[in-house]
Amino acid sequence: MARWVCLDVGETLIDETRVWSTWADVLGLSRLTFMAAFGVAIERGGEHRDVFELLRVTDWRRHYPAVEARYGGFRPEDLYPDALPAVAGLRRRGYRIAVLANQPAARTAELRALGLEAEVVAMSDELGVQKPDPAFFDRALELMGRPDPHDVAYVGDRIDNDVLPSAAAGMRAVWLRRGPWGVIPREPPPQASLVVDSLGELVERVGECWAGDAASASGPDRPGGRP
Ligand SMILES: [Mg+2]
Structure with missing residues (x-):
């Protein structure tokens, strides 16, 4: 899968x-x-x-x-320089890509126009639900075609809106330490399966999200959904 x-x-x-x-x-x-x-x-x-x-x-x-x-919406210069190369790199490694976030509805078309290639792109304002509501992550899984949540890595800069609720939904939470929410908090929470400083680092290390799976594949989830 x-x-x-x-x-x-x-x-x-x-x-x-x-x-x-x-x-x-x-x-x-x-x-x-x-x-x-x-x-x-x-x-x-x-x-x-x-x-x-x-x-x-x-x-x-x-x-x-x-x-x-x-x-005036997103412009090319608003993209972090590693954003599109990382999406391309993840796709080359066989990952499917979803982009789901708390944003106005118009951002979906703007991101597509900037060259974002993803199987799923949807913003909170068009979904009618936003992070950290558990319903947001359930809707996300629905849009992805209901994969096992453990097969989904959710990547975001915020502990409160990204890491904690995605881990609670059974996903592998990746904390991206950039932007004010990624830099000001000192310690990664135990719910984070992976902590990275850039999307380039994510491409290289995303597989670590599932590194412990073989040992615990048959057991129930541990608290926080760590691998
Ligand atoms: Mg964010």
């Missing part, structure tokens, strides 16, 4: 510096101030909306159309 590599988008395939800079610009805040608040929110275990609360921007949702208009 073919194995799948399921990739997150923000800070996994796409560098989100430009979208958050756009938010700062639209809100009339210096980018330095905005990014500093972002770091505080992450350190406190918070969400995007906590950034706006920290900066006392109560009506941030009202600015969403202006941000989207100025941002």
